[in-house]
Structures are given as structure tokens and as C-alpha cells.
Amino acid sequence: MPRSVWKGPFVDGFLLNKAEAARASTRNEIIKIWSRRSTILPQFVGLTFGVYNGKKFIPVQVSENMVGHKFGEFSPTRTFTGHSSDKKAKRG
């Protein structure tokens, strides 16, 4: 079930300050964030965030399409390298 509209989008407040600071300092720096649960707002478009996945900061360039999604969606937390296929060769 989606979140009630009257609550507005969920964003950790400090992100707003961070984003504003990044906008002010024209250097294109990666903003490191841990708040994977925050919604991506329209004012974040164009900025680059480093979203923590438990190990690394995954750089996420925010585009218009991403508005309304959460930061965590763009920073996968699991690695799956695939199954080994040479089992038969080993046994034979």
C-alpha cells in the first residue's frame, strides 16, 4: 500500500541542507549519504550522491526519472556473481 499523500514524501531533513550546500558550492562533488530510505525530491535532480550500500558509496547521478523513488533503490546491497558452471568437469 502506498504512503498517504497528506504526509508528503519522506526525506531525512539533513539531506535538504546537504543538497543546498552542494548547489551553492558549484564544484560537482559527490554527496555521501547513508539515508537510503529517503525519497528523491525534484530539487535533487542533477546532483550526484554517493549512496551507501553497507560497504561502498555507489555514485548516483539523479535524473528527472528518479524523482519519487528512494535512494536505496539505486544502490544494490547484494552481489551475485553467478553459479559456477564447471562442476561436471571437476568430477569427471
Add this chain to the structure above:
Amino acid sequence: MARIAGVNIPTNKRVQISLRYIYGIGPKNAVEICEKLGIPDDRRVNQLTDEEVLRIRELIDREYRVEGDLRREVAMNIKRLMDMACYRGLRHRRGLPVRGQRTHTNARTRKGKAVAIAGKKKVTK
């Protein structure tokens, strides 16, 4: 033989039922259409007058997104997710369940038919 919204030719079933053969029209929309046009429940498609068929066609054209258009929209939505490289997009790319279902077992609808793992030992006594 009635052609509505392109290729669909539902036959001698009740209108409510046969409209569902159109991609994008399910039970709810089918009933809604009949109500809007005042077509009684027990009317069959082959009993419809030409004028009624025309009205159904127009109504669907005007107010519903069906067939090609709808399919395109769905495909575009999935493509958008994949291009964004978000979690749901990645799941679509890999052909795995998108909404958090288990994949240890089941998930055969998304994964397709089971493929035997080469070289896996059979359980024997």
C-alpha cells in the same frame, strides 16, 4: 462478427464477457461500458445492432487505453525502470521477480521452465 478496437472479434457470448477479450478491458471496465451505453446484461454480441457496435467502438476509442497503446505504455514503464538502473529495473533485466518474492524455490513464472544443473549429484541409496 464484431470488430472492436482493432483485431478483436468476440463472438456469440454476452457483451460483458466478450469485451474482456480486448487487452486492457477486464471485468470492471466491461461492465462499466455496458452500463454507460445502457446495454442489458443478457445481450449477446450477435444481437447488437450496428449502431450499438459503433457506440461501443467510439466509447472505447475515447475513454480507454487498450491493445497496442496499452502494451506500449507498459513496455515503456518497464524500460524506464531498466534505464534508471534501479532495483526493480535490475530485476526486470535478469528476469527475476520484481516485488520481493522468494527465489530460493518457485518464481517459475518469471524464471521460465526449470533447467537441470549439469553435474549435480542424484540422491541415491
